[in-house]
Amino acid sequence: MEDPIVAEVRNQRDEYAKQFNYDLAAIFFDLREKEKTSGQRVVSLPPRRIKPAAVPSRSAKGSASR
Template sequence: MKNDPIVEEIHNIREAYAARFNFDLRAIFTDLKAKERQSLRRVVKLSPKRLVNNQAA
């Protein structure tokens, strides 16, 4: 498979971002939520969809 330089750059950015938090998912989540609160963008929260029971007869 051919390496895509854009995808590789995204992977490198993501790796560096995670390294800033010692790859701690809770710390990454906390940082992202703080950025979300500071953002002027509106965040839409959708209601969960109900699961339909599709059992075969």
């Protein structure tokens, strides 16, 4: 079952991208220009760093010998 709202959003996105021949750099440039001329405050947040996963230590317990 297709959601009509999702279908409309996808259609609008496709129409917008088609204006730029699906060129991501051109789309990005256009969006940046719209940000600059919008008069709205644009906030850029710093990236969230991913903590490294804990690596289990290699101990003699439970390890199979070869």
